[in-house]
Amino acid sequence: MGIAADFVLILVAGLIGGILARTLRLPLLVGYVLAGIFVGPYTGGPTVAQIHDIELLAEIGAALLLFALGLEISFRDLKPVLRIALIGGPIQILSVAGAGALAAFYGFHLPRTEAIWFGAMISVSSTMVVVKLLSVGGVTSTLASRVMIGLLVIQDLAVIPMLIVLPKLNNPERMVSSLPGSVLLAAGMLLSVFFIGTLLLPRLLNAVVSWGSRELFLVTVVTIGVGIGYAAYTAGLSFPLGAFVAGIVLSSSEFSHQALSDVVPLRDIFGLLFFVTVGMLFDPAFALSHAAQIVVLVIGIFAGKAAIIGTVTRLFGYHNMAPWLVGLGLSQIGEFSFVLARTGLNTGSLSKTTYDLVLTCTVFTIAVTPTVSSIALPLGRWWLGSRRTVISTKQAGVLDSLPKNHVIVAGFGRTGQAASRALSEVGIPLVVVELEHRLMPEGAARGYRAIWGDITRDEILHAAHIERARIMLLTMPDPSTVHMTIRRAKSLNPALTLIARAAREDQVKELREAGADVAIQSEFEGGVEMVRQALVRCAGNEGESIRVLERLRNDLYGVD
Secondary structure, eight states, X not given: OTHHHHHHHHHHHHHHHHHHXXXXXXXXXXXXXXXXXXXXXXXXXXXXXOHHHHHHHHHHHHHHXXXXXXXXXXXXXXXXXXXXXXXIHHHHHHHHHHHHHHIIIIISOOOHHHHHHHHHHHTSOOHHHHHHHHHHHTOTTSHHHHHHHHHHHHHHHHHHHHHHHGGGGGOHHHHHHHHHHHHHHHHHHHHHHHHIIIIIHHHHHHXXXXXXXXXXXXXXXXXXXXXXXXXXXXXXXOHHHHHHHHHHHHHTSTTHHHHHHHHHHHHHHHHHHHHHHHHHTOOHHHHHHTHHHHHHHHHHHHHHHHHHHHHHHHHTTOOTTHHHHHHHHTOSOOTHHHHXXXXXXXXXXXXXXXXXXXXXXXXXXXXXXXXHHHTHHHHHHHHHHHTTOSOOHHHHOOOTTOOSSOEEEEOOSHHHHHHHHHHHHTTOOEEEEESOGGGHHHHHHTTOEEEESOTTSHHHHHHTTTTTOSEEEEOOSOHHHHHHHHHHHHHHOTTOEEEEEESSTTHHXXXXXXXXXXXXXXXXXXXHHHHHHHHHHHHOOHHHHHHHHHHHHHHHHOOO
């Protein structure tokens, strides 16, 4: 069957690799790369025969992967963190790339050109993995998460000049003369895509939608992505790069969400093909023979990227936990590095040895990212404690005039602000505790008693008069912070009523077992209220609607 048999083999291997990855709580792309290793030419067992043909199909996978990522990127995501994204992002990329290139050149004696490629490849982080982890943790709306998303967008966009400039390093004599022409060509291509995307494509999609054919809409969207990608290829640029730009242009249109929804299944299948093909080029014997070098590199990449990104975050005014969360959260190597690595290998810029080295490090850093991200908060608290930067009781401002039986609102984000307004309206005394200092002026403007500090610290709890408090509302989205606060608060005031926010439904039981008296899942409550409004209007019987919804709450919260 030729290439058809190879395609079936890849799908079966990818399915097994994906199941294995999910079982081990690893990102799916790690399982796909492992599947590629298994069916590749360097291992025994079933082997893909038509490797070159599969690699050509994998280019479509890379294009669809980047096209979908472009559709997901919205420039609106940069507004809350515009300064650090637009200024700090390039600083971070250049700093990591420079440090990586120097380490590769002087520490591992790579050729100068390959060292520059190496620095560029490790400077980008994994958008797919980071966004997935933020979504699973229910913390996509936190300040640190918005900073990470902003930096990821800039990193993704930075791949465009990388794909233009890096291949020119093969011929440095002609680089100076040819680079301006390449930049002008790329600028012309981007302007053309922008013009077509903003003026012509919306009209085309609007016409297709008016015909009511979902199938034709899907064909149109995919054609736009791969068509613009191929146009970029014929203009001397990268095929995946053109598709990525097309996705970004379409992301601002009214059709972007449906386009992304339709293209995701196709992207996932061809994305599997791309990552399996990446794994097929991986040589396990190389990893074993260079084990010590790989271990040193992986540790150095994590430590170096975390330190540089965390420092940039701190320099742009984000204090306390944010540098730790952002630094460790973005310390892995990303999927765009696969695209860069394949480009470098195909253009002869990278040797097979350097390619294997980068690929191995990328797979390992992505695989352990969930573990590394989970230690960010404990490490940050340990560091702040050892540096004595946490506010003392006196500095926090002991609230001597606070009445007994007050409520402590821990966290002054959107949930905390809504709770504080409601408590204030009914005249219940409250004190707000918030770690992010820039949120404090909002509380002061509303006349709330407020303390700036880490709610998990005894000094801050004493400053909020935890011993005299009646209730504490834990509104923070981070599960580890909530768990730690529950333990400390209960040890200082066993009679305290703790009402905690659960980021996910499965955390309701965990928080109850940890000591919370009540655990509330905000997304569930929002859905319940929407259903209540619908039932009242449909049935006209609010009493029966309330009884139905109370049964739903009992099922989730386990109360009678």
